[in-house]
Amino acid sequence: MRVLFTVSNWPGHWASMVPLGWALQAAGHEVNVLCTPCQTQPVSNAGLMPAPVLEAMDMTVRGRLHNFRMAEFGAWPFSELPPHPLTGKPLDSLDEFDMAAWSRENHDWAIGVTTRSSDAAVEFARRWLPDLVVHDLMSFEGPLIGKVLDIPALLQLWGPVGPDDEVPGAPPGASFVPTDPSGAFARYGVGEMGPHVYEHVIDPSPVSARPPLKAERLSVRHVPYNGPGARPPREESGSAGAPRVCVVWGTSVSGIYGPVSFAVPRIVRALAGLGAEVLVLLAGADRERMERAGALPPGVRLMERTPLHLLVPGCDLVIHHGGAGCAMTALAAGVPQLALYTGLDQEVIAGRLAGAGAARAVPNAQADAEAIRAAVTSLLTDPACSSAARRLREEMESQPTPAALVSSLSALAQ
Missing domain, CATH: 3.40.50.2000 (Glycogen Phosphorylase B;)
Structure with missing residues (x-):
């Protein structure tokens, strides 16, 4: 069986998928990981095979843009303003960044990024012909490939948060489901992106902390993967009985x-x-x-x-x-x-x-x-x-x- 992982450009979003990749490979199945170029080394370090064909906005910039919107919405929690979305430097006033102007000026660029990424994902999948897709919550390329190739696409959660949750404090309707600004689902004739595309969800959460799901839930034991590193030398702990x-x-x-x-x-x-x-x-x-x-x-x-x-x-x-x-x-x-x-x-x-x-x-x-x-x-x-x-x-x-x-x-x- 060929299994295609598609992941977003932040290791914390897909680290929970790594043990499943190991298990599939150990069982004799072939695993490829569609990713952005910046994830090539992290994916390789995890012992999986990267295919760095995707594109995406830098996650730090994306997060800062969200925080700036939260500040405009009146939901920023700190007394200090959020950092400048592009430079990361402290802001003295929200007037120092024009979100509306930036959005207008970068609209075509943003559409181009998602268009190229979705097309590259579908092109790779049509050549490699996977039997199954597993993706993280921030990757819309996974469910797109599943629909285009008519194969099962499974969302794997990174913890007790799912596609039916909403972003706390954000404007109504904000959720963790990625958007499809380039209209890739429509371009390939497979409907539109939304929570309904998730039919199977791999959930590592303990039962008492599970997120609500409308999709079929496949429970799995969470095997921690925290990236590469070495076991520290054995050292004596502090005072006896100290926490x-x-x-x-x-x-x-x-x-x-x-x-x-x-x-x-x-x-x-x-x-x-x-x-x-x-x-x-x-x-x-x-x-x-x-x-x-x-x-x-x-x-x-x-x-x-x-x-x-x-x-x-x-x-x-x-x-x-x-x-x-x-x-x-x-x-x-x-x-x-x-x-x-x-x-x-x-x-x-x-x-x-x-x-x-x-x-x-x-x-x-x-x-x-x-x-x-x-x-x-x-x-x-x-x-x-x-x-x-x-x-x-x-x-x-x-x-x-x-x-x-x-x-x-x-x-x-x-």
């Missing part, structure tokens, strides 16, 4: 929401005096920002790039930005979480985990040191949260493994 807290922050948050959203210094201040051993995982500009701040307080260690799933099982609490990779890794380990969410799917994910009792959800814009400290103290002392986290881990472990799902996909393709 161990892992702090991990997504590399995209500061770039999209601006420096005001970088909550790690606030988190470290909040943890001071609690007697906890604190492991901080950062990369890129966030790591440099933390290193420039000077020496860390006693008991706080800034870790080298280390896959999160290697550290979380030995922790008593994970603090993160509400991203699916962090949340699902902590769920798989049965560890309570504190999610300091900023927007988009982070808020949905944080809310679902909190609703299931395995986490506390605090808006980043309201998360001062006092609020963080109160949430951490509650999480470390409330046995109900630990019990809920273990229960959700058991729910995930009861789901079929990616290897077990392969036979179901083969039957669906046939």
